Amino acid sequence: MPYVLLAFGALSLLLAVNAHVPRRSALLLVPSFFAGWLTIEMAPHLLVLEIAGLGLLAAGGGLDAWPGWAGLLLGLGGAAGTVATIIAARRTVVTLRDSGVPFDLDPEDAPRYPRSHLVVPPLCLIPRRGVKVQRNIVFREEGRLRLKLDVYRSAADAPGGGLRPGLMQVHGGAWIIGDKREQGLPLLNHMAVQGWVGFNVNYRLSPRATWPDHLLDLKHFIAWYREHAEEYGADPDFLCVTGGSAGGHLAAMVALTAGVPEFQPGFEDVDTGVRGAVPFYGVYDLVEPGPWPVPMGATPFMQKMVLKKSFRDEREAFAKASPVTYLNEDAPPFFVIHGSRDSLIPAGEARRFVEKLRDVSKAPVLYAEMKGGQHAFDVFPSYRTARVVEAVERYLTGLHRQYREGVRGAVPDEVADSLERR
Incomplete structure (x- = not known):
């Protein structure tokens, strides 16, 4: 049980960190987005789950060894990050x-x-x-x-x-x-x-x-x-x-x-x-890169799945889109x-x-x-x-x-x- 609490606490902290600093690498882009999306917009519900999970695991013997105490500290850190997310949302001003x-x-x-x-x-x-x-x-x-x-x-x-x-x-x-x-x-x-x-x-x-x-x-x-x-x-x-x-x-x-x-x-x-x-x-x-590493139109996805044209050879088609x-x-x-x-x-x-x-x-x-x-x-x-x-x-x-x-x-x-x- 202590190691379960350690894993739970580590996951809680990881979700909080990802919500504030999402990963943008090609490998982690999609999973980081989904994790951050759910964490940020469902933060109050996540906080209830985190507190309940930490409490149940601690009561169930999670604190019988040092990994459990480490997990509890990590989980509290994650919960604090979730609270910060909730506060930011509650202060929403466009x-x-x-x-x-x-x-x-x-x-x-x-x-x-x-x-x-x-x-x-x-x-x-x-x-x-x-x-x-x-x-x-x-x-x-x-x-x-x-x-x-x-x-x-x-x-x-x-x-x-x-x-x-x-x-x-x-x-x-x-x-x-x-x-x-x-x-x-x-x-x-x-x-x-x-x-x-x-x-x-x-x-x-x-x-x-x-x-x-x-x-x-x-x-x-x-x-x-x-x-x-x-x-x-x-x-x-x-x-x-x-x-x-x-x-x-x-x-x-x-x-x-x-x-x-x-x-x-x-x-x-x-x-x-x-x-x-x-x-x-x-x-x-889709043509000028701006905030993107490369133009959106130049990505294989846009060329093969959406426009089905070569960005290099038919740049004008991407401009028209x-x-x-x-x-x-x-x-x-x-x-x-x-x-x-x-x-x-x-x-x-x-x-x-x-x-x-x-x-x-x-x-x-x-x-x-x-x-x-x-x-x-x-x-x-x-x-x-x-x-x-x-x-x-x-x-x-x-x-x-x-x-x-x-x-x-x-x-x-x-x-x-x-x-x-x-």
């Missing part, structure tokens, strides 16, 4: 880089994310009270291809019988895995409670699909939305887009390529523009979100994209870097996720209010007011 002021996420009158979901994370898989979900609606059907989506909306009718704003959610998964049932659920549920209609959209995945199949499918969704939005109580003229990781890349592409003919063959005349974009921890430039290529003055408002401890996509990737977009776009470009946040931090309804979800709702609701008032190109008052309160 800082708008280059604005010089913090974004207060805790106004007294803001709709709050339910605390029950923070205690029991799987509850996010169940529609929140007052939300109804329609699943597996086919939005594109060609031959054997059947692409589906889920709709999240309020069970109550819109005030005055009017139409509600629409939100398109694009899942991540490195363009090769992922599904509408797995991602964006905390945000979509919260948005539905606040009167939005959310569409969690599937698209074809690599390696069976080859870029730009993924983007074409999302454009087909927008064309479908223009025709069918009112059937679900949504305004066909108002749609925003969000997504994380590969979904963040695709959300940015959707927002920046409205009307680009090669991405909507056969329906070139359809308006595929969106009113706002909120990409989470995305990839925005990069959101940064399509920066323009008429881009919709962006709210870019990234975690400072993202071990899969460095935060520098988001910073350089925001800087370039701000130089070109007439619309506001906000950037929130979550201190201590890992990649995919919003999949779990953690305390950090709750604060960000609340902020995104206020931001997008502000954009919708401006749309109703005929205003464009300003930071929503909901955001400006929160900045002034600080």
Whole structure:
């Protein structure tokens, strides 16, 4: 038993260290990410397990020899690291880089994310009270291809019988895995409670699909939305887009390529523009290395699995798959979100994209870097996720209010007011 306690304590300390200093080597990148992701976003639950485990092992004879005492000390050190992670999350304040002021996420009158979901994370898989979900609606059907989506909306009718704003959610998964049932659920549920209609959209995945199949499918969704939005109580003229990781890349592409003919063959005349974009921890430039050791597009994965082209010989194809290529003055408002401890996509990737977009776009470009946040931090309804979800709702609701008032190109008052309160 002493050696079991030693192993348990060592594992606890290792998880804490990895959460604060993730490994980035090729061999340890993926396991380090998953361990850090779970440790950071499930820290309160991990702390309970650590304390319970140490107590049970100690009571069961773990302290009968020196290895057990060593394990107890290591475990207490790991628990202390987990406590530090919890404190950092509880102090979550989204800082708008280059604005010089913090974004207060805790106004007294803001709709709050339910605390029950923070205690029991799987509850996010169940529609929140007052939300109804329609699943597996086919939005594109060609031959054997059947692409589906889920709709999240309020069970109550819109005030005055009017139409509600629409939100398109694009899942991540490195363009090769992922599904509408797995991602964006905390945000979509919260948005539905606040009167939005959310569409969690599937698209074809690599390696069976080859870029730009993924983007074409999302454009087909927008064309479908223009025709069918009112059937679900949504305004066909108002749609925003969000997504994380590969979904963040695709959300940015959707927002920046409205009307680009090669991405909507056969329906070139359809308006595929969106009113706002909120990409989470995305990839925005496949050509220039920036914070990467080599350009993202030059990796064997992107060349063999996604684009199926040689980066050296067909560099232009990778440029056409990069959101940064399509920066323009008429881009919709962006709210870019990234975690400072993202071990899969460095935060520098988001910073350089925001800087370039701000130089070109007439619309506001906000950037929130979550201190201590890992990649995919919003999949779990953690305390950090709750604060960000609340902020995104206020931001997008502000954009919708401006749309109703005929205003464009300003930071929503909901955001400006929160900045002034600080």
